[in-house]
Amino acid sequence: MKASPLNFPAFLRFDVKWLEIGVLLISIETAKMPITDFSSDDGHFILALQVRSSSYMEFIKPRLYSGLRDRLPEQMNYRGFVVSKLQALFEKYGFEPLETPAMEFYDILTGKYGEEAENLIYRLDYKDGKTLALRYDLTVPLSRVIAMNAELVRPIFKRYQIQQVWRGERPQRGRYREFTQCDIDAIGSTSMLQDAEIIAAIYEMMIGFGFHQFEILINNRKILDGMVKYAEVGDRLKEVCRSIDKLEKIGAEKVRQELAKSDISARAIKKIFSVIEIEGHHETVLDELEKIIGDVAQEGIGELREVRSYLSELGINEGCYRFDPALARGLDYYTGPVFEVVIKDAGIGSVVGGGRWDTLIGQYTGKHVPAVGTSFGLERLIDSMEKLHLLPQIMTKTQVLVVPFNTELIPQSLRFLAELRSAGINSEIYGEPKSFRQTFGYASRKGIPLALVVAPDELSNGQLAIRNMETREQVVCSVDRFVDRIQAILPEL
Numbered sequence: 001m002k003a004s005p006l007n008f009p010a011f012l013r014f015d016v017k018w019l020e021i022g023v024l025l026i027s028i029e030t031a032k033m034p035i036t037d038f039s040s041d042d043g044h045f046i047l048a049l050q051v052r053s054s055s056y057m058e059f060i061k062p063r064l065y066s067g068l069r070d071r072l073p074e075q076m077n078y079r080g081f082v083v084s085k086l087q088a089l090f091e092k093y094g095f096e097p098l099e100t101p102a103m104e105f106y107d108i109l110t111g112k113y114g115e116e117a118e119n120l121i122y123r124l125d126y127k128d129g130k131t132l133a134l135r136y137d138l139t140v141p142l143s144r145v146i147a148m149n150a151e152l153v154r155p156i157f158k159r160y161q162i163q164q165v166w167r168g169e170r171p172q173r174g175r176y177r178e179f180t181q182c183d184i185d186a187i188g189s190t191s192m193l194q195d196a197e198i199i200a201a202i203y204e205m206m207i208g209f210g211f212h213q214f215e216i217l218i219n220n221r222k223i224l225d226g227m228v229k230y231a232e233v234g235d236r237l238k239e240v241c242r243s244i245d246k247l248e249k250i251g252a253e254k255v256r257q258e259l260a261k262s263d264i265s266a267r268a269i270k271k272i273f274s275v276i277e278i279e280g281h282h283e284t285v286l287d288e289l290e291k292i293i294g295d296v297a298q299e300g301i302g303e304l305r306e307v308r309s310y311l312s313e314l315g316i317n318e319g320c321y322r323f324d325p326a327l328a329r330g331l332d333y334y335t336g337p338v339f340e341v342v343i344k345d346a347g348i349g350s351v352v353g354g355g356r357w358d359t360l361i362g363q364y365t366g367k368h369v370p371a372v373g374t375s376f377g378l379e380r381l382i383d384s385m386e387k388l389h390l391l392p393q394i395m396t397k398t399q400v401l402v403v404p405f406n407t408e409l410i411p412q413s414l415r416f417l418a419e420l421r422s423a424g425i426n427s428e429i430y431g432e433p434k435s436f437r438q439t440f441g442y443a444s445r446k447g448i449p450l451a452l453v454v455a456p457d458e459l460s461n462g463q464l465a466i467r468n469m470e471t472r473e474q475v476v477c478s479v480d481r482f483v484d485r486i487q488a489i490l491p492e493l
Contacts, residue, residue: 067177090160134166147364183374196310219327226297245328276326395447
């Protein structure tokens, strides 16, 4: 018999087979529930029964909003692995941790990203009439923090932040409505050395995680500004950037069509493409830019030359980055060098993106505070590593499963468990002894590498058995030395 609630409260709807109807009617009579509807459909009686609200429990269908996802233990272990590596890298480069609230005042976030991006902000109308919003990224909240804590910039503040953000985007592979950004930013310096350091950190991260087919794309918003001046399209930088930012997604022809629909002349479009289609070696690209727009983009070209010289001194492989005049980065707050990372064989899009944002903090303070940073998309990073089989086999943090042979040995097993934990060994106990098959099956499914078997025969001789769950080999050791033996075995696994 199947039961499901009607669309209105305090009613139940039953679908029953003909042979079940007698039992159902008896139940109805016993419960004194009046029948409010009675019909037949394909051999089933459909009965609607009015019930007292006190006796009716409405079941809610478990579901998730699209673009959101639960993170199960295995996924959390992968996240923990990647985050720990990122934290170590960030601290290696001198960045310090920071956290900000998930919610900000709506006006704090708006007017910084561009119209398209701001349409994706989740607004929250609070009961006191104030309008709040879930943070869209970590950069704008950082700007608010600096505006409220100017003493942090002495003379430079380097922070990292690993927190979730929310965007009302159309979900797809590698793109979610809720995801985690891992940001690093340097506040207070106009030197291109900071930009080069950020790029160097990106490079080291990609190499450290085992990526080989990746490319760091680099451009400068000042070059794009010069391109717009060269094309003679007035103050339409943001509009043009939003179009060419789609170049990889929709192709050159559709970008041309989009620009034409925006009343940009064919002559201007030709000039724009003469810039964004420049390709070649680093120096070739910079030299070509110099020839075409050098008179209106000299500062931007000079900044890229300076970045290149620093990257060379830092030992960054020249084959892993490329100057790309078409790289726009859609957010409005960028002011100088911009960069992003594409993993060629992952097919997920950019996993890292950032740039210089020298004017954003000034919107809160009225003072010029230069800044540069980048954001690592944790979900995209993990999805890419999973696709390319770069994630380690991490199933659990438990290192040892204590296995009592029977319930009588549980007290003794707990003492062994306490000794393991005191020694810093992650351990748990299988507290319902039934069969070794069941117990070892649990350990194997969870990925626990060792089992400490507490059995009466061995224990009577002052011994314990240590089982390697992968090889199924067992060794016997004395009770007073089992912790030392396990500590010696674990590094070899």
